[in-house]
Amino acid sequence: MRIIVEAKMMDEVGLHARPAAQFTNIAREYKSNIVIKKDGSNANGKSLMSILKLNINFNDTILIEIDGEDAREAANALCSMLINNGNEVRIRDETS
Amino acid sequence: MQLNNILKGVIISPGIGVGHAYVLRNNQAVDYQEPSDTDSRIALFNRLIKNAMDDLSLLQGRAVDDETLEIINVQQSLLDDVEFKEAVIRLLKNGYKLRDAIHNALAEYGETLAKSSPYFRERAIDIQGLENVLLGSMSGGSVFNIAINDAIVICKELDPFQALKIAFAQDKVKGVIVEEGGASSHAAILLRSAGIPTLFKVSNITAINDGESLVVDALRGFVIIDPSPDVINRYTIYKLKIEDIYKKSFDARKMPSKTIDNIGIDIMANVNNYADLELAIRNDAYGIGLLRTEFIFMNEDSPPSEEEQYEVYKYVLSRMKNKTVIIRLLDIGGEKMPAYLKVPQERNPQLGMRGIRLLLRQERDLLTTQLRAIIRASKYNSNGAMILIPMVVSAKEVVEVKMIINELLNNDRIEHGRIGIGAMIETPAAALLSGNLMRELDFVSIGTNDLSQYTLAVDRESTSVGDLYSQFSPAVIKLIGQVAENGHKLNIKVGVCGEAASDPLMVPILVGLGVDSLSSEPVNVPLIKHIIRNIKMREAINLAKDVMDAPDPEIVREESMKFIKDHGIELPQLAMEEDQR
The missing domain is CATH 3.20.20.60 (Phosphoenolpyruvate-binding domains)
Structure with a gap:
């Protein structure tokens, strides 16, 4: 299944290294392919270096595409991590 | 106080340090034999990553505060990064030497970050630092081996790995002075958590001789080089009270x-x-x-x-x-x-x-x-x-x-x-x-x-x-x-x-x-x-x-x-x- 999550960064320094590292640690627990999209650029959600390259700042909106058999579980875990860090999150699209 | 021996800096971690210069010189070649074929290069690369990850686990065991633990976690994630490892192995398969492969793979990420917003720019040093961690003799190992007991550690730029080791050598390190250094860098956060008096942006400080007597006044934002016995005395007496x-x-x-x-x-x-x-x-x-x-x-x-x-x-x-x-x-x-x-x-x-x-x-x-x-x-x-x-x-x-x-x-x-x-x-x-x-x-x-x-x-x-x-x-x-x-x-x-x-x-x-x-x-x-x-x-x-x-x-x-x-x-x-x- 494929889930697209939209997240707005409300943390004043954006998705910076420490939360981004948390993100990859969670992402790597799942088989699903996880891609972060911002302004036409993509990052591998399981690679911290790749995420840092996207330069995700305060007030930026990103899309997280989660594709695979455990997409539901991965989306839940990633969303709760992002919400815990004070960001706004919503499910944009879901296809099975 | 002799004014000509004073260098200004920005205060990163407040406090006063009295001690002797201990200059870290980066990028010294590590003693490793460049393997001649691709497979052994890949094997060595994996071994270097594993050693560094092991060192980080040891440091993790000694960390007490959340900020330090989180920064160690970032370092682990960067070392164990899938894209980075793939990039290095790809370069090795194209015939690159290990040193060049690591350098080139990291340079690409560093360059992108250098063009980012101020906060992300400071993450560039974390990534460049990995080169030292993997190949330099300075960063390797989990212990900061230091010969003196009142070191004022001096360096041009400080990566998080070095900062971690300095932070854990608190009893021997009385202060830190960095020539460049980013204010919201992980190194800065670590030294602040450790409470080590620290100044950044002190021009030309690395030109100093090892062992030179120093006072770091990280309350007023300057370093005193070769202070008179009188000045040392005053700072020593008032340090604790202040x-x-x-x-x-x-x-x-x-x-x-x-x-x-x-x-x-x-x-x-x-x-x-x-x-x-x-x-x-x-x-x-x-x-x-x-x-x-x-x-x-x-x-x-x-x-x-x-x-x-x-x-x-x-x-x-x-x-x-x-x-x-x-x-x-x-x-x-x-x-x-x-x-x-x-x-x-x-x-x-x-x-x-x-x-x-x-x-x-x-x-x-x-x-x-x-x-x-x-x-x-x-x-x-x-x-x-x-x-x-x-x-x-x-x-x-x-x-x-x-x-x-x-x-x-x-x-x-x-x-x-x-x-x-x-x-x-x-x-x-x-x-x-x-x-x-x-x-x-x-x-x-x-x-x-x-x-x-x-x-x-x-x-x-x-x-x-x-x-x-x-x-x-x-x-x-x-x-x-x-x-x-x-x-x-x-x-x-x-x-x-x-x-x-x-x-x-x-x-x-x-x-x-x-x-x-x-x-x-x-x-x-x-x-x-x-x-x-x-x-x-x-x-x-x-x-x-x-x-x-x-x-x-x-x-x-x-x-x-x-x-x-x-x-x-x-x-x-x-x-x-x-x-x-």
């Missing part, structure tokens, strides 16, 4: 900033760079009372673009969230001029083309660009942005700047937050006209350094009459009192942002004169709050009245010293300064 007072006031930083009789005085911070911003946030400053924007304009051959400025203001405003941020328009003139500004050579630049004069008469484009960038960024703080006009001598200057601001607000359809407009009161003219100026303004801020210089007609650097310069002068105090009185009458907030606001002995006088806020050096914010909490407004008012009639500044200073002592406020650094006089 650090104790700073620590106590730091622990009480969240307490309300009110006098004993319950009058609130806001303690804000002056910010010159990102290090100050970090310290201001850590010390729980009420806001930024003075963002000196010169740092954005200084290092380049051409002025910063609107976008570059916008990024900086956006970053500062959003970091401060709902706290006040007062941004001073570019204030240069006289001594420190970037090459792109062509200013006529004048006989007396202090009385010439500087501050708002320069912006209005010669650099209108620069002024408009700066204003646009600030206005655009203002939506990132729930209080908006406060704009401060420097070197004002007449209401006309204020009106002219307001016209440009209003044009931008009306015509440009820029999305923006609240905009407040204020003026620096730093000339006798502005102080005398403060009532008129206030009718055009939302707030004013008194700059005591220039106000003292212009009121007393003294250049403080003058070798013949510099001693006449003093913010304790009754003339300066009277002018400040007049401005505060006008502020009360017209319901306009009056702040003080000069050196006086960081000087514990000026604080009771300024409070007694009726100013609403003080903007001090970030490191002193908790200390100034501590003083406020221990004085009575009623008595401060009397003190202020009394000193206006004092015959000379020295007596004003003594009166204030007596006041501080009578209130049982312990300020050991005063004793130290007294000692030096």
Whole structure:
């Protein structure tokens, strides 16, 4: 299944290294392919270096595409991590 | 104190360190044999990653605070990064040597980050640092092997791995001095958590010899090279007392900033760079009372673009969230001029083309660009942005700047937050006209350094009459009192942002004169709050009245010293300064 999550960064320094590292640690627990999209650029959600390259700042909106058999579980875990860090999150699209 | 041996830096972690130089030299080649074939190179690469991960696990076992643990976690994630490892292996398969493969793979990430926003730019060092971790002899291993017990560690740039090891060698490291260094770098965070006195941005410090005697004064922001036995003695004696007072006031930083009789005085911070911003946030400053924007304009051959400025203001405003941020328009003139500004050579630049004069008469484009960038960024703080006009001598200057601001607000359809407009009161003219100026303004801020210089007609650097310069002068105090009185009458907030606001002995006088806020050096914010909490407004008012009639500044200073002592406020650094006089 494929889930697209939209997240707005409300943390004043954006998705910076420490939360981004948390993100990859969670992402790597799942088989699903996880891609972060911002302004036409993509990052591998399981690679911290790749995420840092996207330069995700305060007030930026990103899309997280989660594709695979455990997409539901991965989306839940990633969303709760992002919400815990004070960001706004919503499910944009879901296809099975 | 010999002044020629002093190097300035920015305070990263406050405190005092007395010890000997221990210079870290990076990028020394590690003793490894470059394997001849691709497969053994890949095997060695995997082994190096594993060793470094093992070292990090050992460090993790010793970490006590969350920030340190999180940073270790970042280092682990970077080392164990799928894309990075794939990139290196791809390069190795293309015939690259291991050193080059690692270098090239990291360089690509580093270069992208270097073009990012200020915060992400500082992550570039984390990534470059991996090269040292994997290939350098310095970073490898989990223990910082250091031969002396009172090391002042010196280096050009500090990666998080090195900083971790230094942080865990606290008993042997008395201070850290870094030539470059980013204020919100992970290294800075680690040294702050470890409480090691640290200065960054100290030019040319790595040229020093190993073993040279040093004092790191990370309360006032300088290094003393080869101090006299007398200076070492004083610092050694006062170190514990001073650090104790700073620590106590730091622990009480969240307490309300009110006098004993319950009058609130806001303690804000002056910010010159990102290090100050970090310290201001850590010390729980009420806001930024003075963002000196010169740092954005200084290092380049051409002025910063609107976008570059916008990024900086956006970053500062959003970091401060709902706290006040007062941004001073570019204030240069006289001594420190970037090459792109062509200013006529004048006989007396202090009385010439500087501050708002320069912006209005010669650099209108620069002024408009700066204003646009600030206005655009203002939506990132729930209080908006406060704009401060420097070197004002007449209401006309204020009106002219307001016209440009209003044009931008009306015509440009820029999305923006609240905009407040204020003026620096730093000339006798502005102080005398403060009532008129206030009718055009939302707030004013008194700059005591220039106000003292212009009121007393003294250049403080003058070798013949510099001693006449003093913010304790009754003339300066009277002018400040007049401005505060006008502020009360017209319901306009009056702040003080000069050196006086960081000087514990000026604080009771300024409070007694009726100013609403003080903007001090970030490191002193908790200390100034501590003083406020221990004085009575009623008595401060009397003190202020009394000193206006004092015959000379020295007596004003003594009166204030007596006041501080009578209130049982312990300020050991005063004793130290007294000692030096």
